[in-house]
Amino acid sequence: MKTFYSHLIEIESVNVELYKLDLSKEQALHLAGLIDSSLHHTILDTILSKLSSSDKRVFLNHLKEDDHDKIWRFLNEKVDKIEVEIKKAAKDLKDQLQKDLMEAKRK
């Protein structure tokens, strides 16, 4: 599923490490779901934390419509360097995931 932030997130390295583990398809899907869920909530939290109450509603409405152009027009107007913020939040989470993957390999 393509999200409005897909182009900003580099998740390939985590995917590759996950793929190297000896996992069934169901197990891989379960772990991948947890990654995507954590990432999704982290990014939405980053964005919503920078918006006023009324702007939150506008953003959520655009998100509901899944209109990526509208979302980006709105965010760029309301939040300075929002893309940088999203990238940073995603990278912080990804670094933790990679550490966990390294640790899991030692099990």
Next chain:
Amino acid sequence: MKFISRKPHYEYLRNKWTLRNQAIQNNFWEKHSEALKHFAVGSLGGLMLLSAPSHPRLSAASEYALSRDDVLKSYDRNVLLAQELLDKIPKEVRPLEQTEEKDITEILSRNFDIKITAQLNDIRLNRNYGLIGGEQHLYRYPGDNLSAHAYNASDFAKYADAGIAPGLGAWGYFAPSQKDFGEVNKERERYYLAIQTFKAPGFAENFIKYRDFFKFRKMLVVNPKTGQTVVAVVGDAGPSEWTGKHLGGSPEVMDELGLASGPRKGPVLYFFIDDPENKIPLGPLKVRSDA
């Protein structure tokens, strides 16, 4: 008795990532519940954003919304399409007769509110009802790799198993370089079909015209048993006759048609979409609500 997991690395990640995900979600809800609650009530779309795509975590408000007034909105009308097609589809998988073709394209055009046709620019395929089989991913630009194809981790876990074909598609790379590769071509590879273009009547006599016509030609593919439908493009030529299959679908196409598991094949209807302004996006398609 103490049980020991045979996959301790999986258990470790599952426990750690479940806890982290719960903590992230709890924090998210605590901080933004007011805006989300207001937004979610009475809105099915709101349910989608309250959780990641594959792990719904519904709030009381959103559950209320779902039970209250979104049941009809969320009803999958594609199931009704399958019912409508039931007595129009031949029992065996064979080329359609002219009257069948006409009836079916009318049904599909009405249900999706787009022009579906078996013939476009005087070109038609050898058949429009056939057996589809699962294909691999295709290289999209020089230096491409499988892990770059996914939008997210779930995507990769779902589709990476299919692998990547060693050769290129019928039209070579989708873009000459990674720099020139964009969203349009990403979607084309994601939702591509291998079609037996070489068996289209008149192909040999009009090779250049047909080659240009078929390149990334938009098509509608329907699983008549379930009504699951996807808009895809012709991205490759094939499969060979000896396979017994009549067309192929990318891993994503097969998934959207409900044919990604088991034998990874099944009967489908496939027609041209007349979309001169290129308005219809690729991907799964739902029957319009007032059809």
